[in-house]
Amino acid sequence: MPLGTLDRSAPTLFKQGPSPLARLALYSALALFLMVADTRFRVTEPLRQAMATVLYPLQWLALQPVELAGKGAGYFQSLQAAQQGADEARRQMAVLSVRAGESEQLLRENAELRKLLDLRERLTTPAQAAQVIYDTADPYTRRVMLDRGQLAGVEPGAPVMDASGVLGQVTRVFPMLSExxxxxxxxxxxxxxxxxxxxxxxxYGDPAGGQGGGMELRFTPAAADVKEGDLLTTSGVDGLYPAGLPVARVVRVERRADSAFARIYCAPVAQMDGARHVMVLKPVVADLPERPEPTPAAPRRGGRK
Structure with a gap:
């Protein structure tokens, strides 16, 4: 018998229960009934709660990887945001620190300028303001450079003062600068x-004296009346410095029995290391009258032949 003619249907003995179509109709009606009953009377609510309670551990376990991934991403994002915030805070602190330093420097410069203006009003000698731009590179000398030179009318030998007293003397003049x-x-x-x-x-200058340098009165007799705290001013006898300008204050007097002169150490009243704004005075010698020419000696009469 050919294979194509074989009957593959189940025998009548094994055909039991309703047909598939009847089962489909029954299940569809049951489903419809349950949906309507659940909508109207909520008959499946206890069953749903029981199933949710039973399945909650499985749901919790299934959600853990997702939550861990989200927390890890949030942690790294918050860490990056915190680092960026810390960097921004440090940058702002640096900016504020620079501004605070600039403010303190401006306040100090304003105070110096006010003192210089007050000093200029009290001076009778012509003067002009200048600014210290840098110290010279020679380690064996104590000199500074000013931003005023020959074009501004600065003359060699001109006295230089800050708000406290005499700072020094102009020794070299350039077109735009002066030393x-x-x-x-x-x-x-x-x-x-x-x-x-x-x-x-x-x-006289004493670079090794005091902190940063001092001065010394030389060739002063040991019995001279000099005490600590005495204020020294310009005498005006040199023809350069006006008389009465503060110069230094005596800080120590040493008298030795084996020497006829006393060692007198002084501290300058001017700010030698940190002066920024100064006044350049006109030398007094420019205002002094010229020295008269010596008159020739008259011939003697009745001298010996």
């Missing part, structure tokens, strides 16, 4: 007057 030798330079000397006693002397 000032400070009073504490080893080669600098200035005639001074003891304001308490009226005694005149000469103060």
């Amino acid at each position: 000032v030798t400070l009073l504490i330079d080893r080669d600098q000397a200035i005639p001074v007057l003891n304001l308490r006693t009226g005694a005149r002397s000469v103060a």
Whole structure:
């Protein structure tokens, strides 16, 4: 018998129960009934709650990887945001620190300028303002450079002051700049007057004295009336410095039995290391009358032949 003629249907003995079409209709009607009953009477609510309670651990386990991934992403994002915030805070702190430093510097400069303006009103000698731009590179001298030169009318030998007292003297003049030798330079000397006693002397620079440099009164007798705290001013006998300008204050007096002279150390009243704004005075010698020419000696009469 050919294979195509075989009957593959189930025998009548195994055909039991309703037909598939009847089962489909029954299940569809049951489903419809349950949906209507659930909508109207909520008959499946307890069953749904029971199933949700039973399935909650499985749902929790299934959601853990998603939550861990979300928390990890949030952690890294928050960490990056925190780092960016910290960097921005440090940058702002640096900016505020710079601004605070600039504000303090401006306040200090304003105070110096006010003192210079007050000093200029009290000075009778012509003066002009200048600014210290840098110190010279020579480690064996104490000199600074000003931003005023020959074109601004600065003359060699002109006295230079800050708001407190005499700072130094112009020793070299360039077209746009000028060099000032400070009073504490080893080669600098200035005639001074003891304001308490009226005694005149000469103060020399002492780079090794004090903190950053000082001055010394040389060739002063050991019995001279000099005390600590005496204020020394310019005497005006040199023809360069106007009289009465503060120069230094005596800080230590040493008298030795084996020496006829006393060692007198002084501290300049001007700010030698941090002066920024100064006044350049006109040398007094420019206002002094010219020295008269010596008159020739008259011939003697009745001299020996």
